[in-house]
Amino acid sequence: MRGHTWLGAALVLGAQLRALWLAAAVEVHTAKEVVAVNGTNQRLKCTFSSSSPVSPHLTVIWNFQPEDLSAQEPVFFYLKEPYKVPSGRFKERVTWDGNIERNDVSIIIWNLQPSDNGTFTCQVKNLPDVYGTIGEVRLRVVQKVHFSEIHFLAVAIGSASVLMIIVVTAVIICRQRRRKARDKRMEVAEAEL
16 A cells, blocks of 8 residues: 555655656747748747756757758857858858847748748757747748738839829820810901901
8 A cells, every 4th residue: 555655755745846847847839830032031030938047058059951851950059159061061051139138039941942941940948948849931932922912002003093193194184285275276266256
């Protein structure tokens, strides 16, 4: 009977420790999907929250998983200061754009290419919170921006306004010509009398 008591106590203690571990985990927040135009620069936003104060040993790891599911590639690393990757597709194309004091660990990718389509992961470890969620951002690089309904509406209103101005201008010009022609006929009729 005594063995069952210890086993029960160990299970309860294990459940409580797991709950504490989950409460102490780092939570990472990202935009789930970003669409950017080929050749432009794009900020990949990543923020975090932690139950612990920001540690001087906070680490940030950005990785990239191409759409073709080939090997994952390193993108960026932060430990006390930003470190660029020494080689690979993102060499000289990534800039730190975060602010650790504001729990922001964002980066900017320069000169986007269609080969950059894929999923970027943002992982934050803030000692003692080393476990937690990994943020993911799916990046889609497109050739040109597609018009949204608001853009279409703005173009339609602008075109209708220009067309209205042209019609009003044409009506005013026609009335002035008719008035001049009528005045001229009256002058000729008066001159004949």
